[in-house]
Amino acid sequence: xxxxxxxxxxxxxxxxxEAAKTVSNAPKSRTYTIKPSDFHLITPKMMxxxxxxxxxxxxxxxxxxxxxxxxxAPVSGVLKEIKRGAKRVIxxxxxxxxxxxxxxxxxxxxxxxxxxxxxxxxxxSSGLWPFIKQRPYDIIADTDDAPRDVFISGYNSxxxxxxxxxxxxxxxxxxxxxxxxxxxxxxxxxxxxMPKNAKSIFAELNDVVLHGVSGPHPAGNxxxxxxxxxxxxxxxxxxxxxxxxxVIIGEHLLTxxxxxxxxxxxxGSCIENPKYYRTKIGSExxxxxxxxxxxxEKARLISGNVLTGERVAPDGSLGxxxxxxxxxxxxxxxxxxxxxxxxxxxxxxxxxxxxSWLTPNKKYDLNTNTNGExxxxxxxGSYEEVFPLDIFPLQLLKACMVEDLDAMEQxxxxxxxxxDFALTEFICISKQPHQAIIRKGLDLMHQEIG
Amino acid sequence: MGFKEKMNSLxxxxxxxxxxxAFNALHTFLYTPNETTKNGSHIRAADDLKRTMNTVILALLxxxxxxxxxxxxxxxxxxxxxxxxxxxPSLLGNFLTWDNFVIGAWTVLPLVIVSYGVGLTVEFxxxxxxxxxxxxxxxxxxxxVPLIVPVDIPLWMLAVAIIFGVIIGKEVFGxxxxxxxxxxxxxxAFLFFAYPTWMSGDKVWVHDAVKLAGTPDAISGExxxxxxxxxxxxxxxxxDMFFGFIPGSVGETSTFLIxxxxxxxxxxxxxxxxIILSAVVGAAVMGLIFNGIVDQGWITESSxxxxxxxxxxxxxxxxxxxxxxxxxxxxxxxxxxQTNKGKYWYGFLIGFFSIMIRVFNPxxxxxxxxxxxxxxxxxxxxxxxxxxxxIKHRMKRLKLKTA
Numbered sequence: 001x002x003x004x005x006x007x008x009x010x011x012x013x014x015x016x017x018e019a020a021k022t023v024s025n026a027p028k029s030r031t032y033t034i035k036p037s038d039f040h041l042i043t044p045k046m047m048x049x050x051x052x053x054x055x056x057x058x059x060x061x062x063x064x065x066x067x068x069x070x071x072x073a074p075v076s077g078v079l080k081e082i083k084r085g086a087k088r089v090i091x092x093x094x095x096x097x098x099x100x101x102x103x104x105x106x107x108x109x110x111x112x113x114x115x116x117x118x119x120x121x122x123x124x125s126s127g128l129w130p131f132i133k134q135r136p137y138d139i140i141a142d143t144d145d146a147p148r149d150v151f152i153s154g155y156n157s158x159x160x161x162x163x164x165x166x167x168x169x170x171x172x173x174x175x176x177x178x179x180x181x182x183x184x185x186x187x188x189x190x191x192x193x194m195p196k197n198a199k200s201i202f203a204e205l206n207d208v209v210l211h212g213v214s215g216p217h218p219a220g221n222x223x224x225x226x227x228x229x230x231x232x233x234x235x236x237x238x239x240x241x242x243x244x245x246x247v248i249i250g251e252h253l254l255t256x257x258x259x260x261x262x263x264x265x266x267x268g269s270c271i272e273n274p275k276y277y278r279t280k281i282g283s284e285x286x287x288x289x290x291x292x293x294x295x296x297e298k299a300r301l302i303s304g305n306v307l308t309g310e311r312v313a314p315d316g317s318l319g320x321x322x323x324x325x326x327x328x329x330x331x332x333x334x335x336x337x338x339x340x341x342x343x344x345x346x347x348x349x350x351x352x353x354x355x356s357w358l359t360p361n362k363k364y365d366l367n368t369n370t371n372g373e374x375x376x377x378x379x380x381g382s383y384e385e386v387f388p389l390d391i392f393p394l395q396l397l398k399a400c401m402v403e404d405l406d407a408m409e410q411x412x413x414x415x416x417x418x419x420d421f422a423l424t425e426f427i428c429i430s431k432q433p434h435q436a437i438i439r440k441g442l443d444l445m446h447q448e449i450g
Numbered sequence: 451m452g453f454k455e456k457m458n459s460l461x462x463x464x465x466x467x468x469x470x471x472a473f474n475a476l477h478t479f480l481y482t483p484n485e486t487t488k489n490g491s492h493i494r495a496a497d498d499l500k501r502t503m504n505t506v507i508l509a510l511l512x513x514x515x516x517x518x519x520x521x522x523x524x525x526x527x528x529x530x531x532x533x534x535x536x537x538x539p540s541l542l543g544n545f546l547t548w549d550n551f552v553i554g555a556w557t558v559l560p561l562v563i564v565s566y567g568v569g570l571t572v573e574f575x576x577x578x579x580x581x582x583x584x585x586x587x588x589x590x591x592x593x594x595v596p597l598i599v600p601v602d603i604p605l606w607m608l609a610v611a612i613i614f615g616v617i618i619g620k621e622v623f624g625x626x627x628x629x630x631x632x633x634x635x636x637x638x639a640f641l642f643f644a645y646p647t648w649m650s651g652d653k654v655w656v657h658d659a660v661k662l663a664g665t666p667d668a669i670s671g672e673x674x675x676x677x678x679x680x681x682x683x684x685x686x687x688x689x690d691m692f693f694g695f696i697p698g699s700v701g702e703t704s705t706f707l708i709x710x711x712x713x714x715x716x717x718x719x720x721x722x723x724x725i726i727l728s729a730v731v732g733a734a735v736m737g738l739i740f741n742g743i744v745d746q747g748w749i750t751e752s753s754x755x756x757x758x759x760x761x762x763x764x765x766x767x768x769x770x771x772x773x774x775x776x777x778x779x780x781x782x783x784x785x786x787x788q789t790n791k792g793k794y795w796y797g798f799l800i801g802f803f804s805i806m807i808r809v810f811n812p813x814x815x816x817x818x819x820x821x822x823x824x825x826x827x828x829x830x831x832x833x834x835x836x837x838x839x840x841i842k843h844r845m846k847r848l849k850l851k852t853a
Contacts, residue, residue, distance in 0.1 A: 231844075235848075302492055307491045310489055331486055334454055338481065343496045352504075367493070369482070371494050376625065378499055381722055
């Protein structure tokens with residue numbers, strides 16, 4: 001029942017500074033930081049006090065709403081500091097590595113012969129559960145719901161996104177273990193979207209339904225693939241897992257250890273030698289950033305994709321779910337008559353004296369300037385050109401802004417995540433924060449409807 | 451310290467103060483702001499609302515220039531006609547002349563200046579009172595208004611109409627992007643109903659015709675629609691109508707330049723080709739229906755509708771304001787239909803109703819602006835049904851699963 005996914009609507013954003021396909025080991029980080037804000041809607045309850053010691057894989061906190069969801073330490077060491085923000089909300093949990101890398105041993109599990117119940121308990125206790133996200137709401141999966149299907153995108157189509165063939169190289173066994181385990185936890189199937197006309201490590205996997213994906217970005221977004229294969233209906237739950245996170249899940253099942261190692265692409269026009277680094281979740285970005293070379297001290301540093309990621313400071317850390325890192329120039333400067341003179345060096349979806357339509361393969365060096373001020377929605381019909389889902393983007397955004405729960409539900413809010421609106425946000429002439437609007441709408445729905 | 455830095459420090463100084471929006475409007479006119487993205491999409495495309503509006507103004511400029519020359523040309527043509535001389539139009543011979551330009555500029559430019567002056571003043575006042583930025587919507591409205599009124603409209607009337615149109619048509623709803631009706635057409639509708647003698651007849655379309663009325667030098671010039679409505683045959687040939695050597699509102703006469711503007715707007719993706727295409731089809735369909743009725747002999751020459759009903763359907767598209775309305779006002783994204791499917795219906799019905807109103811209302815044959823206002827009101831209804839189709843589709847999927 002494999003089904004190919006071909007989309008026509010979308011936009012490939014080509015940027016300079018793509019990572020060269022070589023992997024280096026990043027220098028070891030001294031501290032590792034876990035930010036509870038990475039786990040949307042989770043309130044952490046600490047299990048270890050400041051100064052407590054642990055092995056890699058030992059739980060350090062759990063979800064206040066659901067004690068069974070544990071979050072574990074990425075490395076062995078000592079809990080150096082718990083930083084709190086307004087209302088004493090925990091913002092950063094800083095761990096000092098002892099450099100010994102001793103692991104808590106959970107014991108090997110053969111996913112093929114283990115029951116679904118046991119597998120689930122293991123994923124929860126060993127800190128692997130947070131890698132599983134769910135739609136609706138785009139949050140960490142609810143432990144009570146049985147997912148209809150599991151979706152994994154094996155194809156990155158976004159700007160400067162890491163090539164999964166590099167990231168996952170040689171991890172066949174880990175991937176297989178992870179998808180077998182996930183397949184046991186769903187009544188449906190594990191769907192994987194892989195590039196249609198290219199070699200893919202996923203082509204060799206068993207126990208999965210493969211879909212050949214082709215078309216412009218956001219073809220590689222898991223939300224697009226779900227919508228084209230089998231959209232989420234009201235009352236259904238679908239799980240999504242990042243392809244790179246499968247490796248961590250799989251390795252744990254095969255070895256019994258929690259090894260949060262990942263290959264991160266370091267790219268962007270402000271990086272001197274853009275390439276891939278092997279590092280760990282939560283490590284300081286400075287470890288690989290200065291090894292790759294930063295051209296501009298004032299550059300915007302982004303943990304995650306340039307369209308969806310999070311801004312970090314030079315002393316910040318790599319996000320929990322991120323396997324890419326981007327540095328692009330800040331655009332905090334004025335441009336004389338920038339609104340009416342012809343534009344050759346920026347991407348534009350229109351041809352209003354903008355000429356990016358002449359050079360579809362040119363790579364652009366974009367900065368973070370918004371190229372205009374925030375306005376009410378005026379222009380119509382442009383979002384649809386880059387939005388392949390069977391949903392009216394403008395109408396859904398407006399429903400979110402006026403908090404009309406009925407309209408949100410009817411117009412497909414259960415199917416979307418903020419990242420699905422990254423491209424409409426990119427081309428928005430009114431410079432509206434689409435992803436923030438959708439996130440707020442999802443949170444409201446989660447709170448009111450559950 | 452350069453000019454750029456000076457402006458920046460002024461901006462910081464104004465920050466949070468009452469007059470900040472007024473200053474920022476001028477500042478962002480000179481420089482695109484130094485605003486940067488927050489989280490979410492860290493990069494943004496090049497277009498903003500100013501660029502979008504600017505593109506529409508670019509598409510309107512040829513029409514404005516033509517309107518200026520035509521105002522002078524029509525004056526001289528009417529004077530000649532009063533003396534019994536028939537003028538043959540020639541683009542370089544007697545149209546693009548300095549004399550025409552001076553008369554045209556003297557009558558048309560005050561309209562433009564009053565339109566922008568009054569309209570932007572209202573916008574600035576509202577921005578300062580409500581503490582939001584001055585929005586760009588009026589840049590296009592302010593250019594449209596002088597182009598859809600007769601040349602000799604008294605400036606005070608125009609000013610009153612603009613104040614009414616901007617406040618009632620737009621600001622009470624919350625400003626650009628929130629209005630239900632097209633502001634430019636609201637202004638025209640106000641003029642049309644408040645001062646009908648200045649908006650129709652055979653005296654208002656030519657400069658000085660009203661002033662000279664009743665004197666021995668009296669001149670007149672009727673629009674082609676007026677001639678047709680009176681069941682007469684116009685003196686202008688198709689060539690004159692298409693290129694625009696005819697009397698009419700300032701900007702509506704040259705169908706040729708309007709088509710060029712429409713092609714430019716569609717190519718730049720600023721105007722929706724769906725609306726323009728379907729409106730032309732809608733007008734043609736209605737015109738063909740009327741032509742068919744005349745061919746069947748149901749309506750004869752004795753009928754007061756005969757003149758406009760028997761006008762060939764394609765001629766309807768090149769006379770009156772229909773081409774201008776479809777290109778520059780039906781395509782307004784805010785007051786129009788917002789879904790792609792809805793745009794086909796919206797455009798089609800605008801064309802359809804324009805010709806219908808034109809034929810059945812021979813006293814005021816200009817139907818397009820009423821048709822667009824009518825469809826502005828119904829655009830949300832059209833969108834509602836389009837969105838409902840998507841919702842039903844989703845409900846069906848859900849039922850299929852539970853069944």
